[in-house]
Amino acid sequence: MVNSQVAADFLWPDEAAGALPVSMPCPNCGAPGTKPLLCRSQPAAALSxxxxxxxxxxxxxxEDQTVADYGEEGMSAASTTYFLQQGAALGIFADILAHIRKAPGARYVEIGCGFGFGLDAAAHAMGWQARGMDPAALSAVGRQMLGLDITAAYFDPTTVADGSCDIVMATEVLEHLPDPLTFLREIRRGLAADGVAVLTTPDVAAVRPAIAKPVLQATLTVGLHLILQSEASLALLLRRAGFPHVRVTSDGWKLTAFASPLPLDLEEDTARRQAIVIGYLTERAEARPDPDDLYIGFAGRALFEAVCAQDKAAASRIWEKLGPALRARYNIDLDTISAPVLVAGTHDLEELAARMPFNLAAIMLARAYQRLGEGEPRARLLPRFAAIGSVCGPLWTWLETMQIGDMQTRQILWVARAEEALCLAADGRGSALPALAVLPESPTGAGRIGIIDRAIEFLIHAERPFCAIRLARAEGRPQMSLDGNNAGISSVRAFAREAFYRLRQGFRG
Incomplete structure (x- = not known):
């Protein structure tokens, strides 16, 4: 099945009748010649x-490489709340930086640091001397709230001396530049001989019809983004910029790159990185004097990461304060709530912000998986997974209305729906089949078939082989799915761990 929210407003090469390839040099690598169409606007679109x-x-x-006017509009109080609680994807910076083995005191500079969560992670999770550069108004807010060293300056020889940085990070900057090679060469100039450059940027591989439309729109960001890198093109650029040692990885829609003049020595132990992330998020949450927006953001992500890492002690410690904080501020009890706090479509953003945290879906899913990890039967958690979709309906409506990508929330709401069907399958209920029949593909364009295979396995364990056979036939799955011995499908808890790990990987960006 294909996600029902495909990019219907865009035209793809096989749909763009009459569209001709364009002959022009590539602004990324300089290659001359004809460039085929990847995607285009509808003929009647206001912006061509x-x-x-x-x-x-x-x-x-x-084709149009005009640099946008970045005159900044002010953020409303509610949109700032969304950013602090959910939109900034707290913890992602810490996980990326935890790859880098640099001693406390290392000199860290972040270009386009925005609010400054990357700086905060560099200072508090890694112990580095952190300095940010960004002229945006949001940076002034972060400087005040987090007490960070952020200047309204640009990375150039007048502000950064040659070889003076041990780590330089630039997240979601490269795609806005008409000359990314010059930018990367400037980073190389400012790095020490053993320095490390870190970059994130959208992956052009995510520009495909199966991706949910708002997510695709966020990747394209027509009018602001100029060049979208692939794994190969970004590696090529970095090597041309003077980095002989490069690693570029993709999570399906976002690229993360590490580059250095010397061989990379990255932290490959996932458990060690998780410990750094959980410790950082927990410490920053507990440092907040009351359950403000930053506390909700830090604590919600800390709970998510702790459950992902199967760190029961850390998860319990976080939940001990987070649960009461949600009840006190929003009158929400995650172990009993089942109805929306607002009727979808009857509220504005400010009212939504006052009635529920914007990361509520992530917290609810983490809490459900926490209970699953503590031994509660999957079938009994059906109301908890079902509540995620119903309670967070207004948030979904707002994301759709505002055309906000927010892959994390979208993926969580999809997973919650899939989990409802899996709970039915684990309980041996035939109603799992119609629930799975209407389950769309995930917002990432991949993942549904894995849910189907898990459901088949659960039905077999629930001694409902005929239901399993019907499901396998309806979905066109191979007969081997019915033998109960699929590789990687061993138990309910193993599934929970794997599903949560995949979710976490998918939230990078």
């Missing part, structure tokens, strides 16, 4: 655009 593909380097780029 074409995204082209470079056969030489693999990058995607807009």
């Amino acid at each position: 655009w074409q995204l082209l593909s470079c056969p030489a380097c693999g990058a995607g780029f807009y």
Whole structure:
């Protein structure tokens, strides 16, 4: 099945009748010649655009390379609350930085640091000397709330001396630049001989019809993004910029790159990185004097990460304060709530912010998995998983209305729906079949078939083989799915761990 929210407003090469390839040099690698169409606007669209593909380097780029006017609009109180609680994806910076083995006191500079969560992680999780550079108004808010060293400056020889940085980070910056190679060479100039550059940027591989439309729109960001990198094109750029040692990885819609003049020595132990992330988020949450927006953001992500890492002690410690905080501020009890706090479509953003945290879906899913990990039967958790979709309906409506990508919330709401069907299957109920029949593909465009296979396994363990056979036949799954011995499907708890790990990987960005 294909996600019902495909990018219907866009035209793809096989749909764009009459669209001709464009002959122009690639702004990313300079390769001349014809560039085929990757995606384009509808003919009647108010803003006309074409995204082209470079056969030489693999990058995607807009035919119009005009740099946008970044005159900034002010953020409302409610949109700031969304950013602090959910939109900034707290913890992602810490996980990325935890890959880098640099001693406390290392010199860290972040370009385009925004509010400053990357700086905060560098200072508190890694113990580095953290300095941020960003002229945006949001940076002034972060400087005040987090007590960070952020200046309204640019990374150039007048502000950063040659070889003066041990780590330079630039998240979601590269795609806005018409000349990314010059930018990367400037980072190389400012790095020490053993320094490490860290980059994140959208993955052009995510530009495909199966991706949920708002997520695709966030990747495209027509009018602001200029060049979308591929794994190959970003690695090529970094090497041309003077980095002989490069690692670029993708989570399906976001690229993360590490580069250095010397061989990379990255932390490969996932458990060690998780410990750093959980410790950082917990410490920052507990440092807040009351359950403000920053506390909700830090604590919610800390609970999520602790459950993901199967750190029961850390999860219990976080929940001991977070649960009462949610009851005190929002009158929400996650172990009993089942109805929306507001009627979808009858509220504005400010009212939504006052009645529920914007990371409520993540907290509810984490709490349900926490209870599963503590031994509560999956079938008994059906009301908890079902409540995620119903309670967070207004949040979903708002995301749709505002066309906000927020892959984390979208994926969580999809997983909650899938979990409802899996709970039915684990309980041996035939109603699992119609629930799975209407389950769409995930917002990422992949994942549904794994849920189907898990459901088949659960039905077999529940001694409902004929239901399992019907499901396998309806979904066109191979007969081997019915033998109960699928690799990687061993138990309910193993599934929970794997599902949560995959979710966490999917939230990078």
